[in-house]
Amino acid sequence: MTVFQKFREGLVEWVIRASGVASIFIVALILIFLLKEGGGLFQTQKLGDFLLGQKWYPISEPGEFGILPLILGSILVTLGAAAISVPLGVAAAIYIAEVAPSYLKELLKSGVEILAAIPSVVLGFVGLATIVPWMKIIFHLPTGLTAFSGSVVLAFMAMPTIVSIAEDALHSVPRSYKEGAYALGATHWQTIYRVVLPAASPGIMAAVMLGIGRVVGETMAVMMITGNAASIPRGILYPVRTLTATIAAEMGETVQGSEHYFALFSIGIVLFVITFIINMTADMFLHREPK
Amino acid sequence: MPKRSLTVVSAALLLILSWFASAPALAKNSNSLQVKGSDTMVNLVQAWVEEYMKKEPQAFIAVTGGGSGTGLAALINGTCDIAVSSRQIKGQERELAGKKGVTPTEYKVALDGLAVVVNPANPVSQLTLDQLVDIFTGKIKNWKELGGEDLNIVILSREVNSGTHVYFKEHVLRKNDAKSTAEFSSDALMMPSSQAIADEVKNNRSAVGYYGMGYIGKDHKAVSVAKAEGSPHVFPSVERVIAGDYPISRPLFFYVNGQGSEDVKKFMDFILSPEGQAIVTQVDFVPIQIKS
Numbered sequence: 001m002t003v004f005q006k007f008r009e010g011l012v013e014w015v016i017r018a019s020g021v022a023s024i025f026i027v028a029l030i031l032i033f034l035l036k037e038g039g040g041l042f043q044t045q046k047l048g049d050f051l052l053g054q055k056w057y058p059i060s061e062p063g064e065f066g067i068l069p070l071i072l073g074s075i076l077v078t079l080g081a082a083a084i085s086v087p088l089g090v091a092a093a094i095y096i097a098e099v100a101p102s103y104l105k106e107l108l109k110s111g112v113e114i115l116a117a118i119p120s121v122v123l124g125f126v127g128l129a130t131i132v133p134w135m136k137i138i139f140h141l142p143t144g145l146t147a148f149s150g151s152v153v154l155a156f157m158a159m160p161t162i163v164s165i166a167e168d169a170l171h172s173v174p175r176s177y178k179e180g181a182y183a184l185g186a187t188h189w190q191t192i193y194r195v196v197l198p199a200a201s202p203g204i205m206a207a208v209m210l211g212i213g214r215v216v217g218e219t220m221a222v223m224m225i226t227g228n229a230a231s232i233p234r235g236i237l238y239p240v241r242t243l244t245a246t247i248a249a250e251m252g253e254t255v256q257g258s259e260h261y262f263a264l265f266s267i268g269i270v271l272f273v274i275t276f277i278i279n280m281t282a283d284m285f286l287h288r289e290p291k
Numbered sequence: 292m293p294k295r296s297l298t299v300v301s302a303a304l305l306l307i308l309s310w311f312a313s314a315p316a317l318a319k320n321s322n323s324l325q326v327k328g329s330d331t332m333v334n335l336v337q338a339w340v341e342e343y344m345k346k347e348p349q350a351f352i353a354v355t356g357g358g359s360g361t362g363l364a365a366l367i368n369g370t371c372d373i374a375v376s377s378r379q380i381k382g383q384e385r386e387l388a389g390k391k392g393v394t395p396t397e398y399k400v401a402l403d404g405l406a407v408v409v410n411p412a413n414p415v416s417q418l419t420l421d422q423l424v425d426i427f428t429g430k431i432k433n434w435k436e437l438g439g440e441d442l443n444i445v446i447l448s449r450e451v452n453s454g455t456h457v458y459f460k461e462h463v464l465r466k467n468d469a470k471s472t473a474e475f476s477s478d479a480l481m482m483p484s485s486q487a488i489a490d491e492v493k494n495n496r497s498a499v500g501y502y503g504m505g506y507i508g509k510d511h512k513a514v515s516v517a518k519a520e521g522s523p524h525v526f527p528s529v530e531r532v533i534a535g536d537y538p539i540s541r542p543l544f545f546y547v548n549g550q551g552s553e554d555v556k557k558f559m560d561f562i563l564s565p566e567g568q569a570i571v572t573q574v575d576f577v578p579i580q581i582k583s
Contacts, residue, residue, distance in 0.1 A: 055477065056477070057474050058451060059451045059457070060472070060474065069477070133494060136494075136495070142442065142443045142444075142445045142495070142497045143445045143480065143491070143495055143497075143498065145480055145491070223483065224483070227480040227481075228450070228480060228481035228482070229477065229478050229479055229480050229481065230477050230481075231476075231477035231478045239478070239480050241481065249450045249451075249452065249481065249483065250450065250451055250452060252357055252358055252360060252361035252364065252452045254360075255364070255383055255384060255387050256387070257387075258383065
């Protein structure tokens with residue numbers, strides 16, 4: 001190896017190492033920034049009042065910064081979306097991976113990918129024009145801007161993530177497992193239900209968690225169709241305000257360094273913690289040793 | 292082949308980058324003005340700008356909405372030349388502007404009546420200010436209590452970055468009393484724009500919302516408002532706001548940094564001229580009295 005080659009390889013190695021470290025470095029910087037900016041709130045507010053307070057009146061004097069209604073709003077919308085998208089997504093993945101004929105398989109896969117490519121503001125707009133009025137008529141509600149409307153639209157957003165990752169997991173189940181099942185006289189459905197699904201379950205759980213992660217962080221569509229009322233939600237058919245929509249709707253107004261500004265960053269920390277836990281859980285499922 | 296495509300990609304990237312680099316420079320060269328702020332006033336400002344650009348073809352004025360607070364924040368951060376605001380600047384904002392070397396100068400450019408609107412199918416067509424307070428704070432929950440149908444009231448409000456939200460809270464809910472702590476009901480739906488409120492009112496017979504008079508359309512019914520029990524109920528119209536009998540009317544403002552540039556001054560002169568104020572009436576706002 002010439003000196004030049006050695007130098008060149010050393011350089012390449014250094015560049016890719018820097019790229020690898022960069023992502024962690026950036027996450028660390030974002031976290032430090034969030035903590036620094038969000039921490040300012042707790043010089044004047046108690047952590048308990050912030051997390052468990054029931055009133056969100058950020059621009060009043062003095063402002064009230066209780067985010068319990070917002071946390072519950074986010075949870076409600078997310079649970080609703082999961083209840084719709086998980087069964088649908090996993091069933092679609094099973095169909096694509098195990099049942100569909102190959103021409104249909106390709107068609108369905110690209111269909112799911114197109115669904116993933118639709119910008120959330122477009123889905124929100126479509127939801128506003130269709131789902132919101134339907135909700136109002138179907139459930140005889142005073143308004144169609146409800147948590148459930150948000151859940152339905154978000155379910156469409158979580159579906160592509162769930163389907164494609166779960167499909168990958170099902171696809172990577174070794175062929176010998178299935179052959180073994182068939183050799184024992186199991187039917188196609190029994191093989192799927194008793195052998196393929198359990199073998200792929202860590203991957204499917206990861207798919208579900210990543211799908212939920214996408215729902216928690218989604219902003220634009222929920223802001224358009226959940227009504228944004230900051231009261232403790234009384235049910236899934238009532239308007240709610242989510243954490244993400246609060247940041248997006250209010251950030252334009254805040255004066256840098258004000259309590260309101262700090263409070264929005266503190267909401268950012270709460271969101272960061274929630275998505276961090278969700279991603280960690282997904283990661284645990286993915287890297288669990290197969291039994 | 293891969294080498295060639297790499298060249299093409301990098302050439303394309305360079306082109307895009309150079310465009311980004313030159314775009315702001317281009318905008319600065321001509322006498323372009325950035326005008327930003329109140330959503331309520333976007334139509335009005337747009338009408339002014341169109342008329343002004345007909346007279347001064349070399350001028351270029353870009354108008355964006357986003358809310359009064361957003362416009363004032365942009366003026367303070369130096370990213371716009373004129374902030375359009377439907378509320379007066381706050382002390383806190385003035386202080387922050389001072390720190391950044393910006394001195395906001397206030398111009399009153401028009402008046403606006405805030406209309407309280409309901410669905411045309413709603414039989415309620417007149418309310419007192421006290422009833423409005425009770426509706427928007429959540430004390431009255433059903434239209435029945437106001438002589439309407441047996442329907443739960445759906446309160447529609449603007450988001451907190453809206454000057455209209457702030458004005459309605461301070462002047463209606465709190466009745467100009469600095470000590471009052473009245474708030475919008477936490478069940479109020481926070482809508483991102485006046486248009487979103489208009490759309491929901493159109494489709495929802497139990498909804499009530501508020502916005503600038505300019506937004507009243509044929510699918511909405513504006514409510515006549517009385518100052519107190521026993522006073523006459525006044526419908527929000529240009530004449531009533533000029534006469535000063537409509538109880539929920541407010542001044543609209545432009546804020547510029549210091550004296551403003553020559554271009555800003557020229558535009559301000561046009562707006563405050565009788566010609567500029569005539570446009571105000573055309574878009575359903577109320578002109579200010581011009582001292583001559």
